[in-house]
Amino acid sequence: DQQVKQNSPSLSVQEGRISILNCDYTNSMFDYFLWYKKYPAEGPTFLISISSIKDKNEDGRFTVFLNKSAKHLSLHIVPSQPGDSAVYFCAVSSTGNQFYFGTGTSLTVIP
């Protein structure tokens, strides 16, 4: 039983447009939410995070939104660049005790 679901396995976006990646989780006990980026043949690298006390966190072109009532978070990338093409994993945690990951969304940014 998956704690985290990313229902879109892939997404294609034109360069310069916004990319929106979505993630749903099951347990309201989770209090820390993360996005990781993964290139082929590499490990996931941390991208951005948000704690449960916030509903938005922004870091440059990347913004994560959290909707606790819907148990939903999203990652916005704007403007999207070809170098953003990668697999994005959503992860959830409860006070750093364990990290549960989704299945990933493969983003392709078309030049």
Added chain:
Amino acid sequence: DTAVSQTPKYLVTQMGNDKSIKCEQNLGHDTMYWYKQDSKKFLKIMFSYNNKELIINETVPNRFSPKSPDKAHLNLHINSLELGDSAVYFCASSFRGTFNTEAFFGQGTRLTVV
């Protein structure tokens, strides 16, 4: 000065063999993990060690035995390898019980059982 390093990066072996994957972190973290990414790309937790003690064992066959000689190392030994063990195995580390902490990953070990 890689933060989390695991070896080997690729491992091809025959069914029935025993193999080990090594992992080391130099971040001073107290918790280390093994994740398995199968053909469906799902990153699934296998084990978690905190200060050399096993804290999570997620229904993994007992052919898989993690060993943590110290909190900077977590090795994974697999006995009697099966075809279904083929996957990418990721080691990771973090601080446990600390709010707003993230996990750092190694580059992965692609295990192919033939």
